[in-house]
Each structure stands twice: as structure tokens, then as C-alpha cells.
Amino acid sequence: MEYSITAEEFQQFRTLIYDESGISLGEQKKSLLASRLSKRLRDLDLGTFSEYYAKVTQDPTREEFTRLLDLISTNKTDFFREPKHFDFLRDQILPGLERVKRIRIWSSACSTGEEPYTIAMTLYEGVANPDRWDFKILASDLSTRVLAKAASGTYDEDRFRDVPPEFIKRHFLRGRGEQSGVFKVKPHLAAAITFRRLNLMDDHFPIKNQLDLIFCRNVMIYFDRPTQETLVNKFHRYLKPGGYLFIGHSESLQWVNHPFKSIAPTIYQKEG
Ligand SMILES: C[S@@+](CC[C@H](N)C(=O)[O-])C[C@H]1O[C@@H](n2cnc3c(N)ncnc32)[C@H](O)[C@@H]1O
Known part of the structure; x- marks a missing residue:
């Protein structure tokens, strides 16, 4: 009823x-x-x-x-969802950081974790000597339920449709026996990510050092324009000059006042 x-x-x-x-x-x-x-x-x-x-x-x-x-709330997500962002990270952002070998990324509405694990795989696969890099990804969401799932790093095989088989092999462990059909993230990938409950409505976020990149994908669509505007301007403060903001493919900042330079339809850059 x-x-x-x-x-x-x-x-x-x-x-x-x-x-x-x-x-x-x-x-x-x-x-x-x-x-x-x-x-x-x-x-x-x-x-x-x-x-x-x-x-x-x-x-x-x-x-x-x-x-x-x-x-x-809607928690729909996928590994390698909207793949152009991961290509941009690999081809346009990582080469510029090769000298410092350090990157700080925030996956700010990470849902069940497929987005931050995809970011981590892109980092590991996108540089020549990943062990010599300092990768850190903050992955946050408002929902404790999805964060618990994300932190477990455990996914059914059918979630990996869009993940290249060699990536699965290098970054996930295949379950056996009762765990057959289940994959668990390997420790090196998990170590790059910190999960935290954060509300995008908060005035301040616990981020000390400015970031190279913020993913805020497929959540702003649920916010009204004033809320989007406040959020995007907050993100600007947490990015380094030259840092990037990625939003979802069905989202747009066209009607929102913001200080970013538009690089591509869903890619924005802080000037400087
Ligand atoms: C559709 S999922 C997007 C997942 C991922 N970013 C992607 O694009 O595949 C939207 C997520 O936003 C989260 N969310 C909604 N309102 C939020 C808020 N105020 N602060 C943080 N997360 C929020 C939901 O809990 C949900 O997990």
C-alpha cells in the first residue's frame, strides 16, 4: 500500500x-x-x-x-562514466604535473565509489612510474550508505563492463569460492583514496591544500540555480590557479555566474 x-x-x-x-x-x-x-x-x-x-x-x-x-537521492554511477573526463585527465592534466609528480583530486559526490576508483586507475595507468607519484583522492558524499559501499571496494563482476580487462587484473582481486563473481580493489588503489561524509551545502570543507581537480558530476542537476552558483564559487576557492572542475554531461553552468574559464562543455579551469 x-x-x-x-x-x-x-x-x-x-x-x-x-x-x-x-x-x-x-x-x-x-x-x-x-x-x-x-x-x-x-x-x-x-x-x-x-x-x-x-x-x-x-x-x-x-x-x-x-x-x-x-x-x-539517486546514486546511479558507473566505472568510466562519461569517459572524456578521464581522457582529459590522462592527456591534458597529468603530463603537466610530471615534474612535481603530485596530484590532489576531489570526487565530491562519489556515490558508491566507481568514480574515485576510475580516477585512481586513470592515474596509475596514465603515468610512467606510478610508484614515484604522490596521488591523493578525497572521495565524499552525503550518504553514509553509499560511502560504506564505496569504502568496501567490492563490486559484482557485471559492474565492470566498461573497464579494460587488463585494468581489472592490475587493480582488482577476483573472488574465489563463495566470493566468485565479486571483485575487490587491491590495496595500492585503495590507499590513494580517502572516503568522507561531506555535505556540499557546508560553508567550508576540510581541505587544507588547494586541489588540482574537482569532479562534481551528476549532482548539481538536483540543485536550483542559486545553490549551483554558491557551490561552484566555493569550488573555485579550493582549486589551485590552473586547476580544473568537471561537471556531468547533462549539466551546464551557462546560467550561473562563475569565475571559471570554459575549456569544453563540461570542463572548467580556474585562471592563473
Ligand atoms: C547520481 S550520483 C553521482 C555519482 C558520480 N558523481 C557520477 O557522476 O557517476 C549523485 C550523488 O550525489 C550525492 N549528493 C546529493 N546531495 C548531496 C550533497 N548535498 N552533498 C554531497 N553529496 C550529495 C548523492 O548521495 C549521490 O550519491
């Missing part, structure tokens, strides 16, 4: 979700929200969305709010 949500209840959830995550749910998302949350109401044995709203907002641990966000 699906619970019905009143216009007032929908408005309450919309405001809460927007204030906390920046995710902007349009009027047309009312039935989607109701259907995504109905099972949770049933599991908690609640009668109405108002009761659920009270539970979410009165929970001092904020666990229920995290669960709510997990239910409404």
Missing part, C-alpha cells in the same frame, strides 16, 4: 530536504516522494507522513534524516 501525502506534508519535506541537502524537489515530485518513503513508514508502523516528519526532525542522532536522504 502507498501512503498518500497532503500538499502541506509535501511542502514540509521539500523545505527540509532543500535546507539540508540543496536537493530541490519540484511540485511534480510529490508522488515520487510518497512512493519512495511509503515503505519506510510501513516499516516504522507509522500512519501518516506528518508522523514521519516528526520522527525525522526530532531524532537527535539524525540517523533517520540520513535514511530519508538515502531513499530520495
Whole structure:
């Protein structure tokens, strides 16, 4: 059974979700929200969305709010999704850092980890002596559920459709026996990545040294224009002069005020 949500209840959830995550749910998302949350109401044995709203907002641990966000957010991702960005990293960014052999990257809405592991594979495969490089990738997301999956570094075989077989061999361990069909990331690749829960709505991020590259792909599409603008301008502060911002292929900063130079449709560079 699906619970019905009143216009007032929908408005309450919309405001809460927007204030906390920046995710902007349009009027047309009312039935989607109701259907995504109905099972949770049933599991908690609640009668109405108002009761659920009270539970979410009165929970001092904020666990229920995290669960709510997990239910409404879209975590779709893939290894080598939108591959032009990884080609650009390999061909345009890495050669310029060959002398210093150091790169700092932030995968800022990393979902279940395919994006940061793809970045790490691109780094290892894209330079002549990876062991002599200092690679560091910060991978973050708002959802603790997807971060736990990402940090486990474990994926079913069918997730690797777009990964070259030699990359799989070099960077993942094939499970045997009961683990057959499951691949686990090898320690050298895992060591390059730090996973952390970060909310893109925060004013400050725990990043001390400016970055060479920020991936913010397929999340800004859920934010309204003012939220996108604030975020993109924040990213600018965390990048080195000459650093890059990659956004998703269906996203655009065309209507957003920002100080970046546009290099290609989804690639932006901080001048200097
Ligand atoms: C569709 S996935 C994108 C994954 C990956 N970047 C890609 O392009 O394949 C969007 C992710 O954004 C995360 N997200 C949504 N709002 C967020 C926020 N305010 N701060 C950080 N992450 C957020 C969601 O939890 C979800 O995992």
C-alpha cells in the first residue's frame, strides 16, 4: 500500500530536504516522494507522513534524516562514466604535473565509489612510474550508505563492463569460492583514496591544500540555480590557479555566474 501525502506534508519535506541537502524537489515530485518513503513508514508502523516528519526532525542522532536522504537521492554511477573526463585527465592534466609528480583530486559526490576508483586507475595507468607519484583522492558524499559501499571496494563482476580487462587484473582481486563473481580493489588503489561524509551545502570543507581537480558530476542537476552558483564559487576557492572542475554531461553552468574559464562543455579551469 502507498501512503498518500497532503500538499502541506509535501511542502514540509521539500523545505527540509532543500535546507539540508540543496536537493530541490519540484511540485511534480510529490508522488515520487510518497512512493519512495511509503515503505519506510510501513516499516516504522507509522500512519501518516506528518508522523514521519516528526520522527525525522526530532531524532537527535539524525540517523533517520540520513535514511530519508538515502531513499530520495539517486546514486546511479558507473566505472568510466562519461569517459572524456578521464581522457582529459590522462592527456591534458597529468603530463603537466610530471615534474612535481603530485596530484590532489576531489570526487565530491562519489556515490558508491566507481568514480574515485576510475580516477585512481586513470592515474596509475596514465603515468610512467606510478610508484614515484604522490596521488591523493578525497572521495565524499552525503550518504553514509553509499560511502560504506564505496569504502568496501567490492563490486559484482557485471559492474565492470566498461573497464579494460587488463585494468581489472592490475587493480582488482577476483573472488574465489563463495566470493566468485565479486571483485575487490587491491590495496595500492585503495590507499590513494580517502572516503568522507561531506555535505556540499557546508560553508567550508576540510581541505587544507588547494586541489588540482574537482569532479562534481551528476549532482548539481538536483540543485536550483542559486545553490549551483554558491557551490561552484566555493569550488573555485579550493582549486589551485590552473586547476580544473568537471561537471556531468547533462549539466551546464551557462546560467550561473562563475569565475571559471570554459575549456569544453563540461570542463572548467580556474585562471592563473
Ligand atoms: C547520481 S550520483 C553521482 C555519482 C558520480 N558523481 C557520477 O557522476 O557517476 C549523485 C550523488 O550525489 C550525492 N549528493 C546529493 N546531495 C548531496 C550533497 N548535498 N552533498 C554531497 N553529496 C550529495 C548523492 O548521495 C549521490 O550519491
